[in-house]
Amino acid sequence: AQKITQTQPGMFVQEKEAVTLDCTYDTSDQSYGLFWYKQPSSGEMIFLIYQGSYDEQNATEGRYSLNFQKARKSANLVISASQLGDSAMYFCAMREDPNTGNQFYFGTGTSLTVIP
Amino acid sequence: EAQVTQNPRYLITVTGKKLTVTCSQNMNHEYMSWYRQDPGLGLRQIYYSMNVEVTDKGDVPEGYKVSRKEKRNFPLILESPSPNQTSLYFCASSPTGSGRYNEQFFGPGTRLTVL
Numbered sequence A: 001a002q003k004i005t006q007t008q009p010g011m012f013v014q015e016k017e018a019v020t021l022d023c024t025y026d027t028s029d030q031s032y033g034l035f036w037y038k039q040p041s042s043g044e045m046i047f048l049i050y051q052g053s054y055d056e057q058n059a060t061e062g063r064y065s066l067n068f069q070k071a072r073k074s075a076n077l078v079i080s081a082s083q084l085g086d087s088a089m090y091f092c093a094m095r096e097d098p099n100t101g102n103q104f105y106f107g108t109g110t111s112l113t114v115i116p
Numbered sequence B: 001e002a003q004v005t006q007n008p009r010y011l012i013t014v015t016g017k018k019l020t021v022t023c024s025q026n027m028n029h030e031y032m033s034w035y036r037q038d039p040g041l042g043l044r045q046i047y048y049s050m051n052v053e054v055t056d057k058g059d060v061p062e063g064y065k066v067s068r069k070e071k072r073n074f075p076l077i078l079e080s081p082s083p084n085q086t087s088l089y090f091c092a093s094s095p096t097g098s099g100r101y102n103e104q105f106f107g108p109g110t111r112l113t114v115l
Helices: none
Strands: A010-014 A019-021 A032-039 A046-052 A064-069 A074-079 A088-096 A104-106 A110-115 B004-007 B010-013 B019-025 B031-038 B042-051 B054-057 B076-078 B087-094 B110-114
Touching: A010 A019, A019 A110, A032 A064, A032 A074, A046 A064, A046 A074, A074 A088, A088 B042, A104 B042, B004 B087, B010 B019, B019 B031, B019 B087, B019 B110
Parallel strands: A010 A110, B010 B110
Antiparallel strands: A019 A074, A032 A046, A032 A088, A064 A074, A088 A104, A088 A110, B004 B019, B019 B076, B031 B042, B031 B087, B042 B054, B087 B110
16 A cells, blocks of 8 residues: 555646645554655755654745644645746655654655746 | 765666665764655655664665665665666665654765666
8 A cells, every 4th residue: 555645646836826735644653754855857855844743733844834634644735825946846755653664655746837 | 065975876787787876975864765766656765774784675675785884875786787777766864763853865866777
């Protein structure tokens, strides 16, 4: 079974609008970490935001926020006020409890295109 | 500058010719990992290491070897490359522990083509 599911292969958003990229995860651990990474066309992997499973508040980093719904096992990335430079691949990732395993799992990614 | 370096960045080789992709980090991180990225499949973990002399298989370890003799280095070895190992490879490192410290720092990637 997939540990991380990203169901949107491609998304379009108008410049200055907000966009939500979906991510659901599968784990039986109580403690885990969720991450979002951005990969522009140049290929590097850029860390965006982190959410711990015990964090009560949704994580925010500038224009990025993570809509964490633990019961639904979802960790959607919200980008506010989209910019042309936001056009990239976005990957959701999870690390499970280090006491049970030390793997990182990535989703298949969502390609975001920001339209002027 | 804190970074993860990989070499080479690009490599074209032929089936069966042993190769090594080097990875080095200068952040004193315990955890290091190798991924391959293929279109439509995202990143898949090949091997990871929690510390020196400790390595474990990820989801796609077949056809790969790793070693961790020093904390800073984590080379990826393809002893007999095949065309299905043509991919973009990333090395990453992170400190261990819970919380934000689990963030992984990625190298620039190595694009490997096996003919």
